[in-house]
Amino acid sequence: MNKLGLIGFPLKHSFSQKYFSEKFEKENIEGYEYHLYELPSISELPKLLKEEEGLLGLNVTIPYKEQVIPFLDKLDPETAGKIGAVNVIKVEEDGTLTGYNSDYFGFANSLKRFVSKDVKKALVLGTGGAAKAVKAVLESMTIEFVSVSRTRREGVIAYENLTEEVMASTHLIVNTTPLGTFPDVENAPDIPYHYLTASHYCYDLVYNPSETAFMKKAAAFGAHIKNGMEMLQGQAEAAWSIWQMQD
Secondary structure, three states, X not given: OEXXXXXXXXXXXXXXXXXXXXXXXXOOOOOEEEEEEEOOOHHHHHHHHHHOOOEEEEEEOOOOOOOOHHHOOEEOOOOHHHHOOXXXXXXXXXXXXXXXXXXXXXXXXXXXXXXXXXXXXXXXXXXXXXXXXXXXXXXXXXXXXXXXXXXXXXXXXXXXXXXXXXXXXXXXXXXXXXXOOOOOOOOXXXXXXXXXXXXXXXXXXXXXXXXXXXXXXHHOOOOEEEOOHHHHHHHHHHHHHHHHOOO
C-alpha cells in the first residue's frame, strides 16, 4: 500500500486527511492511504520514515514548516528553496527527501481571483512558515507588504503600529496566524478593524470555521473577506502532482 500523510503537532483536525481520502474514493484512485502522524518533536521524523513502509510523501504543518528543512536532502529551488519553508515532502525512489512548498501555488491562484488589480500594498499578519509563502506570492505580484507581529523588530512592525494612516494606505490584509482556528473561534488578530472600509480585502488562511472572527470583524466594516479553503484545496492538488512526478 502506498502511504501519504501529514506531520505536525498537535493535529487537532486535518483538512488533508479528509480531502485525500475523499479524493481517492471519488476519483477511484486505488492503492493509496493517507494518515496523520502527530510528532511531538521534528526529531522523530527519521524514525517515522524508517518504520513506516510504503511512505511516498508527507504534508507538513505547524510548527514544522521551517524546522523540517535540516532533515531533508534537497529543496525544490523554485518553491521551498526561495521561500525557506516546506509543506510537502517527496520521498524519492532512492530514499532521499525533497522539500517543496505547494502553499505558494494554492495562495497565488486563490489571491488572484480575490483581490482587485488596484491593490498595491499588503499587511501580512504573522511571521511563520505560511507567511513566507504568502510574501513570496506578493512579491511575484509586485504587491508591497509589511510584516506584522506582536513585537517590533527589523523588517516587522507591531500591531500597535497599525495607525489610521497605515490602514488607509494598505488595502490587502492577510492573516497567516492560527488565531481563530476551531475551537478557539473567538480569537482574532489585534488590528484596528474600525479603520477598514469597502476598499479593503481581508484574507484569512484559517479555514475552520469557514467565517472566522477576523473575517466577521472585517465584514462589519464593509471589507471583502475570504477564508483559506480555496488555498488549501489548491495546495493539496499541487502536492498530489508533486508526489506523482517521476524522478
